[in-house]
Amino acid sequence: MAALTDLTISEARAGLRARSFSARELADAHVGAMERARELNAFITETADAARAGAGASDARLARGEAGPLEGIPLAIKDLFCTKGVTTTAGSHILHGFASPYESTVTANLWRAGAVMLGKTNLDEFAMGSSNMTSYHGPVVSPWRRKGSNARLVPGGSSGGSAAAVAARLCLGATGTDTGGSIRQPAAFSGIVGLKPTYGRCSRLGIVAFASSLDQAGPLARSVRDCAILLGAMAGHDPLDSTSVDRPVPDYEAALVRPLKGLRVGVPKEYRVDGMPAEIDALWRQGVAWLTDQGATVREVSLPHTRHALPTYYIVAPAEASSNLARYDGVRYGLRVAGDGVDGLYEATRAAGFGAEVQRRVLIGTYVLSAGYYDAYYLRAQRVRTLIARDFARAYEQVDVLLTPTAPSAAFAIGEKMDDPVAMYLNDVFTVPASLAGLPAISVPAGLSADGLPLGLQIIGRAFDEETVIAAGAALERAAGFSHRPDGIAP
Amino acid sequence: MTAPLVEGATGPWEVVIGLEVHAQVVSNAKLFSGAATAFGAEPNSQVSFVDAAMPGMLPVINRHCVEQAVKTGLALEARINLVSVFDRKNYFYPDLPAGYQISQYKNPIVGTGTIRLDMKDGSTRTIGITRLHLEQDAGKSLHDVAPGASHVDLNRAGVALMEIVSEPDLRSAEEAGAYLKKLRAILRYIGTCDGNMEEGSLRCDANVSVRRPGGALGTRCEIKNVNSIRFLQRAIEYETQRQIELIEGGGTVVQETRLYDANKGETRAMRSKEEAHDYRYFPDPDLMPLRLDPAWVARLKAGVPELPDAKKDRFMAAYGLSAYDAGVLVGDQVAADYFETVAKGRDAKLAANWVMVELFGALNRLGKEIDASPVSAVQLCGLLDLMADGTISGRLAKDVFAAMVETGKDAAIVVEEKGLRQVTDTGAIEAAIDAIMAREAAKVAEYRAGKDKLFGFFVGQVMRAMGGKANPAQLNDLLKHKLAG
Numbered sequence: 001m002a003a004l005t006d007l008t009i010s011e012a013r014a015g016l017r018a019r020s021f022s023a024r025e026l027a028d029a030h031v032g033a034m035e036r037a038r039e040l041n042a043f044i045t046e047t048a049d050a051a052r053a054g055a056g057a058s059d060a061r062l063a064r065g066e067a068g069p070l071e072g073i074p075l076a077i078k079d080l081f082c083t084k085g086v087t088t089t090a091g092s093h094i095l096h097g098f099a100s101p102y103e104s105t106v107t108a109n110l111w112r113a114g115a116v117m118l119g120k121t122n123l124d125e126f127a128m129g130s131s132n133m134t135s136y137h138g139p140v141v142s143p144w145r146r147k148g149s150n151a152r153l154v155p156g157g158s159s160g161g162s163a164a165a166v167a168a169r170l171c172l173g174a175t176g177t178d179t180g181g182s183i184r185q186p187a188a189f190s191g192i193v194g195l196k197p198t199y200g201r202c203s204r205l206g207i208v209a210f211a212s213s214l215d216q217a218g219p220l221a222r223s224v225r226d227c228a229i230l231l232g233a234m235a236g237h238d239p240l241d242s243t244s245v246d247r248p249v250p251d252y253e254a255a256l257v258r259p260l261k262g263l264r265v266g267v268p269k270e271y272r273v274d275g276m277p278a279e280i281d282a283l284w285r286q287g288v289a290w291l292t293d294q295g296a297t298v299r300e301v302s303l304p305h306t307r308h309a310l311p312t313y314y315i316v317a318p319a320e321a322s323s324n325l326a327r328y329d330g331v332r333y334g335l336r337v338a339g340d341g342v343d344g345l346y347e348a349t350r351a352a353g354f355g356a357e358v359q360r361r362v363l364i365g366t367y368v369l370s371a372g373y374y375d376a377y378y379l380r381a382q383r384v385r386t387l388i389a390r391d392f393a394r395a396y397e398q399v400d401v402l403l404t405p406t407a408p409s410a411a412f413a414i415g416e417k418m419d420d421p422v423a424m425y426l427n428d429v430f431t432v433p434a435s436l437a438g439l440p441a442i443s444v445p446a447g448l449s450a451d452g453l454p455l456g457l458q459i460i461g462r463a464f465d466e467e468t469v470i471a472a473g474a475a476l477e478r479a480a481g482f483s484h485r486p487d488g489i490a491p
Numbered sequence: 492m493t494a495p496l497v498e499g500a501t502g503p504w505e506v507v508i509g510l511e512v513h514a515q516v517v518s519n520a521k522l523f524s525g526a527a528t529a530f531g532a533e534p535n536s537q538v539s540f541v542d543a544a545m546p547g548m549l550p551v552i553n554r555h556c557v558e559q560a561v562k563t564g565l566a567l568e569a570r571i572n573l574v575s576v577f578d579r580k581n582y583f584y585p586d587l588p589a590g591y592q593i594s595q596y597k598n599p600i601v602g603t604g605t606i607r608l609d610m611k612d613g614s615t616r617t618i619g620i621t622r623l624h625l626e627q628d629a630g631k632s633l634h635d636v637a638p639g640a641s642h643v644d645l646n647r648a649g650v651a652l653m654e655i656v657s658e659p660d661l662r663s664a665e666e667a668g669a670y671l672k673k674l675r676a677i678l679r680y681i682g683t684c685d686g687n688m689e690e691g692s693l694r695c696d697a698n699v700s701v702r703r704p705g706g707a708l709g710t711r712c713e714i715k716n717v718n719s720i721r722f723l724q725r726a727i728e729y730e731t732q733r734q735i736e737l738i739e740g741g742g743t744v745v746q747e748t749r750l751y752d753a754n755k756g757e758t759r760a761m762r763s764k765e766e767a768h769d770y771r772y773f774p775d776p777d778l779m780p781l782r783l784d785p786a787w788v789a790r791l792k793a794g795v796p797e798l799p800d801a802k803k804d805r806f807m808a809a810y811g812l813s814a815y816d817a818g819v820l821v822g823d824q825v826a827a828d829y830f831e832t833v834a835k836g837r838d839a840k841l842a843a844n845w846v847m848v849e850l851f852g853a854l855n856r857l858g859k860e861i862d863a864s865p866v867s868a869v870q871l872c873g874l875l876d877l878m879a880d881g882t883i884s885g886r887l888a889k890d891v892f893a894a895m896v897e898t899g900k901d902a903a904i905v906v907e908e909k910g911l912r913q914v915t916d917t918g919a920i921e922a923a924i925d926a927i928m929a930r931e932a933a934k935v936a937e938y939r940a941g942k943d944k945l946f947g948f949f950v951g952q953v954m955r956a957m958g959g960k961a962n963p964a965q966l967n968d969l970l971k972h973k974l975a976g
Contacts, residue, residue: 100547323579325590
């Protein structure tokens with residue numbers, strides 16, 4: 001039998017139910033892996049004791065035949081989800097010492113389903129980044145290495161700790177959040193599956209807010225099936241989140257076996273960006289062939305406002321962030337740095353508590369909302385956002401899903417692209433449009449770059465049609481047969 | 492009615508006033524959280540995670556507060572906007588935990604409406620309402636708990652307020668006071684705000700400017716921090732004089748925010764830093780636009796009770812009251828109900844007189860509100876009925892009422908205890924008359940010689956001899972008869 005840490009969630013679920021191993025053994029194996037892989041810096045907080053205790057409780061429920069759908073499954077939680085009594089940092093210094101007295105709805109849903117928490121994973125500060133380089137707790141190291149190189153690579157971001165932990169077999173699955181690509185891009189960089197659901201599918205309550213109209217929780221795991229299982233437990237209406245949508249959660253796992261015949265797949269021509277590496281383009285074509293081979297029909301579609309998506313995103317998201325982050329003022333919780341009077345307190349606390357990227361975005365956001373600039377920036381960006389959403393709606397009159405690369409490159413090395421924020425922002429060029437339109441999308445590992453790094457393909461679906469996204473993602477997964485493993489993981 | 496003018500050194504000036512009223516919504520829970528809203532609770536005992544702006548917490552609109560705002564809009568005969576939007580008003584202050592106030596900026600829940608003012612001379616003025624929107628209250632900074640430190644009480648943070656903005660239609664401090672009184676009466680009629688200015692559930696900012704009659708609008712100043720109708724009027728009067736003297740002295744009014752200092756009775760400019768805000772309004776992405784079902788609004792409309800204007804018109808028509816009397820009585824729903832209880836089946840003008848003169852006078856002396864009156868409406872009915880059936884005279888009734896105010900007892904009991912029952916026994920009255928006529932034989936002779944005016948003297952003497960209890964009509968008849976010889 002494979003190592004317990006090598007199992008997928010569905011395999012582990014079967015093994016636990018068959019009593020082939022206990023939840024406690026499964027937890028111990030992952031706690032050990034987590035502790036041996038600390039050099040990856042994937043976790044900010046390890047909760048080994050809670051994991052073992054939770055696993056013990058799961059074993060009891062398994063023995064009583066009361067197992068929940070995720071009973072005994074060890075998960076890593078992005079440290080943007082508030083977890084009761086366990087510190088939540090959002091990757092920032094400003095939440096220093098903060099342990100929330102409440103549980104996020106998504107994690108509460110997971111625990112109710114029987115899952116076990118291993119710890120809280122590292123992330124870009126307040127989820128602002130595509131590399132995990134902006135975390136106050138230091139960068140996450142990808143378990144992947146370029147062929148013949150020992151350069152330490154980024155896992156992508158912002159859910160980089162979650163992606164690295166899943167890829168390095170430190171957990172069976174993880175939660176992430178995706179604002180402009182923060183689940184899909186690190187999934188692609190790390191050779192795993194990442195699913196961003198429709199905006200409103202998962203509750204945002206208890207998730208530290210970055211950009212409220214874009215933030216959405218979703219799973220990262222090593223198979224499409226595992227993501228479907230996790231999403232089924234995470235999703236659902238929450239009356240305490242006014243943007244969460246009251247519609248039933250379908251059986252996502254059942255969608256995996258949907259035949260592809262008759263599925264209409266669109267390839268957006270505007271995604272063929274200048275300077276895209278040939279191997280990415282080739283993989284994209286390969287994806288078209290894989291889907292065609294399984295009975296789908298593929299056609300080119302147009303999303304004419306695509307080139308405006310990144311600038312739009314980098315107005316809307318910082319604008320909301322500048323307001324969402326105003327609460328970190330040193331008055332009620334987290335870091336407090338004394339200053340002269342209350343304004344001095346604010347300035348000293350926020351100067352010390354926020355890193356450079358967060359400060360940059362707060363400044364951008366404050367600027368675009370300012371009197372005299374609001375119309376030219378924020379209001380215009382919202383109008384363009386509407387046009388981008390309309391592009392998708394028109395495309396979906398002709399096709400059922402869209403197929404694109406997830407990111408314009410494979411993972412880069414720690415320290416690369418750090419001097420040019422705009423180059424860093426370009427990582428999200430293929431993921432941001434779906435975020436702006438609130439659409440569900442999945443990244444599936446589809447191949448390796450010439451230097452041996454994972455590359456992902458993205459399926460974007462209609463709002464609340466995660467099932468078709470999962471079906472198409474599963475088809476890519478079957479065809480790609482991606483079985484590569486990162487070298488840089490603990491044994 | 493023409494606009495009242497203020498005479499300056501260089502000629503007459505017209506005052507232009509617009510009011511922004513913040514009315515706390517009567518609701519058990521806050522606008523976006525389930526925390527309680529009771530006044531006077533221990534500091535920070537009514538604060539939810541949402542109110543404290545804990546990370547990841549989200550606002551959820553309180554349906555009851557929306558209903559209260561719509562009811563208020565309907566009572567102001569205003570346009571109800573079926574789609575409205577909540578915006579964030581961003582600024583840093585320790586009593587504003589999120590760093591933004593959730594308010595309504597471009598798309599308020601209620602649009603234009605009107606308020607009718609009843610002026611002292613019986614005329615009416617119609618004042619335009621610009622808008623009503625829902626917003627969160629802030630917490631309270633406490634600077635006097637410990638030296639060198641400020642404390643924050645978040646009990647009030649997130650409590651629902653209605654900001655009700657008038658058009659600049661008001662032309663005097665008196666009108667501004669009448670507007671605020673009328674608005675408060677309406678809010679109390681429909682139960683959407685308790686109107687308690689001392690506890691801060693009704694607060695008012697005034698925009699004041701002056702101009703030559705018929706001229707272009709002058710530069711306005713906004714007076715903040717006014718917490719009573721009296722202070723509002725004083726602040727406006729002070730500010731009017733200040734602006735007139737400033738302009739007449741060759742200066743110009745600067746648009747600014749001024750604080751009213753009730754102790755000094757003056758307004759003074761706030762430091763410019765206190766008002767140099769760019770609020771960076773934008774739609775709150777945590778909240779969907781608020782959409783109202785027209786049928787629901789229609790049901791609320793059907794449930795709006797009789798309001799002061801309609802009640803005033805009815806009191807005038809049904810009870811024959813003057814515009815002034817009716818206006819005073821409907822100004823307070825409890826007073827109006829009190830009056831109606833007393834007037835029903837009785838002489839309405841007499842009832843109005845008793846309520847407005849005797850009752851209001853007594854309450855005034857006691858410093859009590861009518862809902863704490865020592866004499867209930869039913870008790871006053873009892874007194875009036877004793878007058879009507881001749882048990883006591885109108886003169887004695889005032890004494891009985893005074894005893895009722897003092898003791899809270901029913902009129903009949905006071906009459907019994909004090910033996911004030913009117914004497915209608917002809918024999919007893921005749922005996923008293925005979926005694927007085929015997930004592931005042933000289934005056935009887937004068938009367939009989941034609942000095943008719945002495946009749947009143949005899950009435951007074953007999954009444955005094957009988958302790959005021961003689962039935963006046965009987966006394967008159969018998970005395971006339973006996974004096975005639």
